[in-house]
Amino acid sequence: MKILAIETSCDDTCVAVLEIRNWKLEIISNIVSSQVNLHAKYGGVYPFMAKREHQRNLPIVFKKALKKAKNPKINLIAVTIGPGLEPCLWVGVNFARDLAEKLKLPIVPVNHIEAHIYANFLNYESGSRNLFPAICLVASGGHTQLILMKNVGNYKILGETRDDAAGECFDKVARILGLGYPGGPAIAAEAAKYKIQDIKYKIQLPRPMIYQKNYDFSFSGLKTAVLYLVKQLTINNKQLTISQKREICSEAQQAVIDVLIHKTLKAAKDFKAKTIILGGGVAANDELRKQLKQRIKKEIPNTKYIIPDTKYCTDNAAMVAATAYFNLKKNKSLEPENIEANANLRLK
Ligand code: KG4
Ligand code: ZN
Numbered sequence: 029m030k031i032l033a034i035e036t037s038c039d040d041t042c043v044a045v046l047e048i049r050n051w052k053l054e055i056i057s058n059i060v061s062s063q064v065n066l067h068a069k070y071g072g073v074y075p076f077m078a079k080r081e082h083q084r085n086l087p088i089v090f091k092k093a094l095k096k097a098k099n100p101k102i103n104l105i106a107v108t109i110g111p112g113l114e115p116c117l118w119v120g121v122n123f124a125r126d127l128a129e130k131l132k133l134p135i136v137p138v139n140h141i142e143a144h145i146y147a148n149f150l151n152y153e154s155g156s157r158n159l160f161p162a163i164c165l166v167a168s169g170g171h172t173q174l175i176l177m178k179n180v181g182n183y184k185i186l187g188e189t190r191d192d193a194a195g196e197c198f199d200k201v202a203r204i205l206g207l208g209y210p211g212g213p214a215i216a217a218e219a220a221k222y223k224i225q226d227i228k229y230k231i232q233l234p235r236p237m238i239y240q241k242n243y244d245f246s247f248s249g250l251k252t253a254v255l256y257l258v259k260q261l262t263i264n265n266k267q268l269t270i271s272q273k274r275e276i277c278s279e280a281q282q283a284v285i286d287v288l289i290h291k292t293l294k295a296a297k298d299f300k301a302k303t304i305i306l307g308g309g310v311a312a313n314d315e316l317r318k319q320l321k322q323r324i325k326k327e328i329p330n331t332k333y334i335i336p337d338t339k340y341c342t343d344n345a346a347m348v349a350a351t352a353y354f355n356l357k358k359n360k361s362l363e364p365e366n367i368e369a370n371a372n373l374r375l376k
Contacts, residue, residue, distance in 0.1 A: 029103040030056075032093070032127075033349035034086070036120035037112025037140045038170060039063040039073045041085040043093035044345035045100055048353055053150055057096035058346040061089045068209045072199060073169075079115035086123050093345075102133060106352030109137040110373030112170065117369035125364040136352040137367050141166050141173060141375055142183070144307035146354055147336035147347035159332065163301040165292045168308030168343075169195035169210070172288075174243045174295050175375060177305070181358045183375040186295055187243025194284050194310045197247035201254050201280050205273055216313055218277035231257060231275055233283045238290050245291065250283055285316050289323055296324075296331055303332040312341035 035042040044058040063081045067073050094100070107124035110117055128135040144166045163186075164175040172189040192200065195212055202211025207218065233253050236246040254276060261268055268276075288310075296304050304324060310316065317335055324333050340347055 030097075030100045031104045031106055031349040031352055032102045033106040033138070033345040033352065034090075034120045034124050035108045035140070035143070035343055035345040035348045036082045036086065036116050036123075037108045037110070038116060038343060039067055039078045039081075040343040041082050041089050042343060042345035042348075043086070043089045044349050045093055045097040045102070046346060046349035046353065047100070053350060053353065055150065055346045056098075056100065057093045058344055059089050059093045059096065060342075060344050061085050064210065070209075072203070072209065073113070075113040075115050078113060079119055082116055082119040086119060090123070102131065104352065105131075105133050105135045106138050106348050107135065107367065108140045108143065108348050109367060110140060110370035112140055112369075112371060114369060114371035117371060121367055121369045125367055128364045135362065135364055135367055136355070137362065138348045138351045138355075139373055139375055140348075141171060141175075142355075143347040143351045144168065144311075144341075145175070145177065145305060146351040147307055147340040147344070148305050148334045149354060150340055150346055150350050151337065159303040159305075159334075161299055161301050162303040162305050163292060163296045163299060164305040164307060165288060165311075166308045167194040167288060167306075167310035169193060169199060169212075171308065172245050172247070172310075173375075174291060176295070176299055176301075181355050185375055186299075187245065187291065189245040189247060191246050191248035192251060194245070194247055194288060195308070197251050197284060198281075198310070200251040201276075204251070204255055204258055205268070205276060207273075207277075210309070212310060212313060215277045215281055216315065218274045219281045219315070222271070222274035222278035231279055233257070233276075233279050235283050235286050235290075238287050243291055243295050245287060247284065247287075250280065254280055281313070281315060284310075285313070285319055288316065289320050292320065293323060293327060296328060301331060303334060306335045307341065309342040311335060312338045 041061040162177040176184040199211035207214040
């Protein structure tokens with residue numbers, strides 16, 4: 029069977045075609061059109077601007093995806109309905125509805141957070157046996173959640189951010205440092221160049237909520253700490269030196285990683301997880317991927333560790349198609365007019 033999926037929940041316009049043959053998933057096209065140049069000017073995403081871009085771009089991306097897949101015969105349409113930016117979600121939902129009606133195809137609604145989890149199963153051959161219970165850490169620009177996954181389609185949100193998401197924190201810190209948008213990759217690149225001998229003094233940033241006995245996060249204080257630090261360092265019109273900037277990037281990145289890893293391991297131990305699963309844009313961070321692997325090996329070596337290919341961490345529609353496939357039994361397709369965007373959709 030072939031699934032065509034559409035994803036427009038934030039600032040990437042995405043269409044993919046996934047083919048499933050003999051239980052194997054094959055991505056036959058996966059087009060992501062990023063609005064990053066548009067939003068870079070403003071250091072963040074403005075929903076109504078993003079919506080207009082999706083409206084302009086989606087028909088083009090759709091045609092490209094079909095062409096790349098050599099005009100396949102589609103069996104099912106999948107579309108992200110939430111969570112995300114409401115005006116943006118509606119662009120994808122309306123497009124998918126029209127398509128489903130025109131082609132007389134079933135349409136399946138997909139949760140964006142769940143899709144970030146299923147990005148892990150795009151090329152995970154042994155399927156989903158013996159993985160559960162799993163602890164999923166989904167960290168992106170819009171969300172940071174720790175989820176107990178008891179089985180396919182069976183979730184409990186254990187904790188989440190009370191303010192900014194991890195990726196949002198990177199984006200805001202990058203803006204303070206004049207590093208552009210999206211902040212995560214820019215901070216990771218600067219942090220990698222940081223050399224301890226360049227630095228005269230050692231800065232320290234907070235690890236918010238790290239030792240609290242819950243699975244929640246808070247990252248807005250970290251961004252504020254960077255803001256005050258930069259104000260202090262640039263008093264009397266001084267400029268930040270390159271090494272200062274790099275040190276701040278390195279320490280801010282490490283602060284976020286420390287909290288994410290600490291809480292993920294705590295959840296994995298508390299719930300005797302068989303697997304730890306990572307997802308979302310922040311899961312593309314090399315240091316996070318590497319350090320989490322090391323800590324699992326050291327502290328809970330019998331726990332499996334699954335991470336998506338970096339290119340499937342950030343938003344894409346291949347993961348949306350995979351989610352629709354794995355939930356085929358549960359996610360009965362609906363009449364197109366009953367598919368609606370829900371900006372605050374939650375996993376259950
Ligand atoms: O999942 P995603 O593409 O969109 C949302 O659902 O929000 O995540 C985007 C977020 C941005 O905040 C971006 O700065 C962050 O993921 N990000 C990274 C990296 N690549 C993207 N954060 C840290 N390190 C990276 N390499
Ligand atoms: Zn996302």
